[in-house]
Amino acid sequence: xxxxxxxxxxxxxxxxxxxxxxxxxxxxxxxxxxxxxxxxxxxxxxxxxxxxxxxxxxxxxxxxxxxxxxxxxxxxxxxxxxxxxxxxxxxxxxxxxxxxxxxxxxxxxxxxxxxxxxxxxxxxxxxxxxxxxxxxxxxxxxxxxxxxxxxxxxxxxxxxxxxxxxxxxxxxxxxxxxxxxxxxxxxxxxxxxxxxxxxxxxxxxxxxxxxxxxxxxxxxxxxxxxxxxxxxxxxxxxxxxxxxxxxxxxxxxxxxxxxxxxxxxxxxxxxxxxxxxxxxxxxxxxxxxxxxxxxxxxxxxxxxxxxxxxxxxxxxxxxxxxxxxxxxxxxxxxxxxxxxxxxxxxxxxxxxxxxxxxxxxxxxxxxxxxxxxxxxxxxxxxxxxxxxxxxxxxxxxxxxxxxxxxxxxxxxxxxxxxxxxxxxxxxxxxxxxxxxxxxxxxxxxxxxxxxxxxxxxxxxxxxxxxxxxxxxxxxxxxxxxxxxxxxxxxxxxxxxxxxxxxxxxxxxxxxxxxxxxxxxxxxxxxxxxxxxxxxxxxxxxxxxxxxxxxxxxxxxxxxxxxxxxxxxxxxxxxxxxxxxxxxxxxxxxxxxxxxxxxxxxxxxxxxxxxxxxxxxxxxxxxxxxxxxxxxxxxxxxxxxxxxxxxxxxxxxxxxxxxxxxxxxxxxxxxxxxxxxxxxxxxxxxxxxxxxxxxxxxxxxxxxxxxxxxxxxxxxxxxxxxxxxxxxxxxxxxxxxxxxxxxxxxxxxxxxxxxxxxxxxxxxxxxxxxxxxxxxxxxxxxxxxxxxxxxxxx
Numbered sequence: 001x002x003x004x005x006x007x008x009x010x011x012x013x014x015x016x017x018x019x020x021x022x023x024x025x026x027x028x029x030x031x032x033x034x035x036x037x038x039x040x041x042x043x044x045x046x047x048x049x050x051x052x053x054x055x056x057x058x059x060x061x062x063x064x065x066x067x068x069x070x071x072x073x074x075x076x077x078x079x080x081x082x083x084x085x086x087x088x089x090x091x092x093x094x095x096x097x098x099x100x101x102x103x104x105x106x107x108x109x110x111x112x113x114x115x116x117x118x119x120x121x122x123x124x125x126x127x128x129x130x131x132x133x134x135x136x137x138x139x140x141x142x143x144x145x146x147x148x149x150x151x152x153x154x155x156x157x158x159x160x161x162x163x164x165x166x167x168x169x170x171x172x173x174x175x176x177x178x179x180x181x182x183x184x185x186x187x188x189x190x191x192x193x194x195x196x197x198x199x200x201x202x203x204x205x206x207x208x209x210x211x212x213x214x215x216x217x218x219x220x221x222x223x224x225x226x227x228x229x230x231x232x233x234x235x236x237x238x239x240x241x242x243x244x245x246x247x248x249x250x251x252x253x254x255x256x257x258x259x260x261x262x263x264x265x266x267x268x269x270x271x272x273x274x275x276x277x278x279x280x281x282x283x284x285x286x287x288x289x290x291x292x293x294x295x296x297x298x299x300x301x302x303x304x305x306x307x308x309x310x311x312x313x314x315x316x317x318x319x320x321x322x323x324x325x326x327x328x329x330x331x332x333x334x335x336x337x338x339x340x341x342x343x344x345x346x347x348x349x350x351x352x353x354x355x356x357x358x359x360x361x362x363x364x365x366x367x368x369x370x371x372x373x374x375x376x377x378x379x380x381x382x383x384x385x386x387x388x389x390x391x392x393x394x395x396x397x398x399x400x401x402x403x404x405x406x407x408x409x410x411x412x413x414x415x416x417x418x419x420x421x422x423x424x425x426x427x428x429x430x431x432x433x434x435x436x437x438x439x440x441x442x443x444x445x446x447x448x449x450x451x452x453x454x455x456x457x458x459x460x461x462x463x464x465x466x467x468x469x470x471x472x473x474x475x476x477x478x479x480x481x482x483x484x485x486x487x488x489x490x491x492x493x494x495x496x497x498x499x500x501x502x503x504x505x506x507x508x509x510x511x512x513x514x515x516x517x518x519x520x521x522x523x524x525x526x527x528x529x530x531x532x533x534x535x536x537x538x539x540x541x542x543x544x545x546x547x548x549x550x551x552x553x554x555x556x557x558x559x560x561x562x563x564x565x566x567x568x569x570x571x572x573x574x575x576x577x578x579x580x581x582x583x584x585x586x587x588x589x590x591x592x593x594x595x596x597x598x599x600x601x602x603x604x605x606x607x608x609x610x611x612x613x614x615x616x617x618x619x620x621x622x623x624x625x626x627x628x629x630x631x632x633x634x635x636x637x638x639x640x641x642x643x644x645x646x647x648x649x650x651x652x653x654x655x656x657x658x659x660x661x662x663x664x665x666x667x668x669x670x671x672x673x674x675x676x677x678x679x680x681x682x683x684x685x686x687x688x689x690x691x692x693x694x695x696x697x698x699x700x701x702x703x704x705x706x707x708x709x710x711x712x713x714x715x716x717x718x719x720x721x722x723x724x725x726x727x728x729x730x731x732x733x734x735x736x737x738x739x740x741x742x743x744x745x746x747x748x749x750x751x752x753x754x755x756x757x758x759x760x761x762x763x764x765x766x767x768x769x770x771x772x773x774x775x776x777x778x779x780x781x782x783x784x785x786x787x788x789x790x791x792x793x
Contacts, residue, residue, distance in 0.1 A: 024064035026333040027096035031125035038118040044327040054126035056089030058309040061291035063093035086152030087173030098361035115343030137508040141361035143478040150179030157188035158475020166198035175210035181467035190442040194269035202282040207289040209306040240286035277441040369517025371480035376411040380573040384598035391790025394591040400565040402429035420486040427527040466494040482520040488528040490542040503552040518579035529588040531633035543696035554671040559662040563635040566601035608661030615656035623655040630659040631695025638693040640739035665704040689749035694718040730775040
């Protein structure tokens with residue numbers, strides 16, 4: 001263990017730190033075991049023990065140790081600091097410290113600072129109707145749900161961006177440190193600008209084991225470990241051992257050094273205008289797994305072993321000897337020295353806690369909605385595409401969106417960022433670079449100035465790790481700011497589970513935790529979509545992220561498929577102004593036909609679904625068939641199919657419907673945006689065939705409408721995992737979303753039409769063969785396809 005050259009703690013300070021640590025350990029242990037006898041005022045009995053022993057002990061003592069020392073420097077330096085607990089099941093430590101600081105009892109008065117409140121505090125941990133073993137939204141002071149490992153570090157940096165006075169202490173568990181997201185998140189230091197951002201103090205907590213195996217970083221040579229993090233660009237401070245007295249001294253010394261280094265880095269950047277990337281400090285803390293637990297049990301090592309990971313002693317209700325071991329363990333913390341006779345914390349224990357909002361458990365950044373300022377949004381009408389007739393002009397929809405986002409950024413240069421994996425310009429959002437550049441603190445070369453848009457002051461966050469980008473954005477949102485992430489459609493799947501976790505966080509915060517204020521919505525723009533992968537091919541064809549999102553609670557998720565630029569502007573403005581949602585916008589980056597004026601687009605998007613009269617010829621009568629679409633390419637092909645039907649079968653009455661808001665399709669009992677059955681049947685008819693051309697996998701539409709009374713009349717086309725290096729029409733034909741397939745499906749499903757229109761159907765089939773052969777021979781679709789426009793009657 002490295003020890004300081006001189007003592008940095010007085011005897012009183014060390015005693016105070018140790019007392020806090022013992023109290024937090026006692027509370028952590030009580031949460032695992034006790035439903036009664038919270039102060040151990042009588043001998044421990046089996047009836048005092050919970051019926052089910054759930055939770056994790058292994059990382060708690062180390063985290064409690066860290067929290068105590070952070071409180072010391074917060075008080076001394078008046079620091080604005082928050083704490084992020086990375087170890088997955090480390091909630092007992094966070095909960096214990098929020099209780100010691102008094103915040104928990106303020107938020108939950110029934111868990112008061114007395115014996116009865118403490119009993120309830122213990123009882124409700126990992127108990128039905130109580131709190132979980134992760135740092136869920138119910139946990140004061142938390143912005144991080146630790147159940148899925150790997151994201152604590154990216155969340156920490158996201159919280160620090162544009163928060164110049166904030167210091168984020170983040171504990172990375174040694175099992176968590178083995179994950180891919182954690183590995184890429186270490187590079188976040190290349191994006192943190194000390195002149196305008198806060199600071200992150202990573203604390204890698206190595207205790208040797210995961211659930212049942214050694215952890216990698218705890219088992220490599222010390223010099224290799226230190227060099228690894230030096231290579232990441234950090235200055236590691238090692239604190240290692242198991243003797244509390246020596247460890248308190250070593251931790252205090254390391255933490256003092258880290259705070260001094262951070263302050264020096266920020267002063268150099270802010271006063272001397274030093275824009276060089278600094279070497280930020282970090283701490284590597286080595287402690288025994290389950291520190292302070294019994295050394296052994298029944299001949300097996302407990303402290304310092306994987307056996308301390310969860311509940312170390314399980315059969316205490318039925319094994320009197322083990323009950324005695326547990327009782328001795330509780331008493332080793334001397335609860336009589338920590339609490340008075342009525343269960344209140346002793347004054348000497350309270351003295352270490354910071355005051356008011358300086359408590360990490362009460363810091364307003366951890367309830368970021370309290371700090372959120374609404375975005376100053378420009379008028380999206382100013383960016384409209386003007387058109388005289390629908391379906392005549394072609395424009396890149398996301399390019400138009402980029403002009404709008406440019407001015408959103410211009411108006412919100414302190415609380416809005418755009419995130420994307422090396423794809424901002426690729427997704428045609430390059431107009432943003434007119435007002436800001438890409439954040440970059442690493443080395444730059446002269447050639448980078450030729451279109452590279454790199455700057456320490458940039459506000460576009462690009463890194464080829466969707467995990468880290470999503471983590472940054474979540475941390476940014478959870479501390480009160482706004483943002484948008486754009487990604488290629490096939491690879492947004494990388495963050496499936498992260499979006500899942502964030503959705504669950506929002507759900508809990510909105511509906512079960514009344515004291516959490518609304519945060520800005522998580523906005524994800526999906527571009528470079530499945531239908532325009534002319535050179536990327538099959539690997540880049542996967543629209544299944546929408547299926548994942550529809551599995552989340554209906555009150556939280558929204559999916560929009562705007563067919564043109566004006567609809568995209570309307571949808572984007574709505575999403576950026578919203579709170580407490582996960583908004584998914586699907587908009588391809590390639591040129592697309594434009595259909596609606598801005599006024600028409602606003603009306604259409606407000607409804608979320610609508611009949612387009614100019615593409616329909618039913619003229620107030622019951623149509624023979626309905627053709628519907630959701631998605632830009634799907635809409636174009638559906639319109640082309642309708643045009644063919646109007647031309648070849650003019651007597652056929654066809655109604656055209658477009659869907660922008662995908663959640664208009666399920667009934668209102670399944671989603672709040674769902675339209676009534678009467679409105680649904682009014683649009684789609686009660687018994688006429690509906691040929692639905694969908695952007696994604698066809699089964700998703702059936703999933704959404706299966707309770708509709710006319711579900712059996714829907715015939716959905718969508719992506720069917722057919723693709724290679726294709727022309728656009730070739731790919732559409734292979735997946736049956738092309739104009740010819742749709743028109744054929746109408747002929748097949750309108751009663752009696754297949755016989756009368758046999759020659760038309762054969763012509764449509766011939767067209768498919770011709771265009772497939774043309775693409776294979778010429779490598780391109782015919783000009784009349786590439787330049788197709790909708791001719792309004």
